[in-house]
Amino acid sequence: MNTVKDLVRFLKKKKVDFSESSLSIRKRLRKSKFRFLGQGCYKSAYVHKKFPEFVVKVNKYTGWDRDCLGVMKLPKKLRKFYLRPAFQKGRIVIQRRCDTKNGNSVKAEIQIQKNFRYDIGRYDVSDYNTGFVGDKPVFFDFCL
Ligand SMILES: Nc1ncnc2c1ncn2[C@@H]1O[C@H](COP(=O)(O)OP(=O)(O)OP(=O)(O)O)[C@@H](O)[C@H]1O
Numbered sequence: 001m002n003t004v005k006d007l008v009r010f011l012k013k014k015k016v017d018f019s020e021s022s023l024s025i026r027k028r029l030r031k032s033k034f035r036f037l038g039q040g041c042y043k044s045a046y047v048h049k050k051f052p053e054f055v056v057k058v059n060k061y062t063g064w065d066r067d068c069l070g071v072m073k074l075p076k077k078l079r080k081f082y083l084r085p086a087f088q089k090g091r092i093v094i095q096r097r098c099d100t101k102n103g104n105s106v107k108a109e110i111q112i113q114k115n116f117r118y119d120i121g122r123y124d125v126s127d128y129n130t131g132f133v134g135d136k137p138v139f140f141d142f143c144l
């Protein structure tokens with residue numbers, strides 16, 4: 001099985017420069033046979049056939065690191081469900097790919113919500129940002 005290190009090596013071999021503009025990086029990813037998976041307000045997500053267990057995300061913005069610092073501000077109990085990036089450098093974030101298909105994103109959202117009395121949507125933990133890793137419900141993106 002390919003590891004995140006293999007994927008980083010692969011990106012470097014394909015001359016993906018992690019600090020280039022998001023447009024240049026995305027062009028290069030497409031040329032290197034990455035498939036566009038989806039996008040939010042900040043990031044575009046890509047997958048590659050050789051690395052089906054990971055997503056490569058390209059951030060439009062840099063200079064702040066909400067995924068690593070912001071997570072500490074989340075309620076502890078909620079933090080446990082956060083799928084931390086496996087790699088982060090410049091505009092690139094690599095994360096385990098979760099299963100969001102066939103209503104699984106909604107199912108994951110419901111299972112996480114069950115643990116809380118307040119509305120987790122206030123952290124943008126919604127079905128746009130949830131899925132399963134194995135049988136564990138997780139959120140892969142949030143906002144404070
Ligand atoms: N780990 C993952 N597994 C599966 N799909 C993912 C994963 N990460 C991102 N995606 C897909 O890519 C889209 C954009 O990724 P992400 O939510 O991280 O970006 P964002 O721009 O920060 O989103 P938002 O607008 O919610 O802040 C997601 O809505 C989802 O469809």
Ligand SMILES: [Mg+2]
Binds near residue numbers: 141
């Ligand atoms: Mg999102």
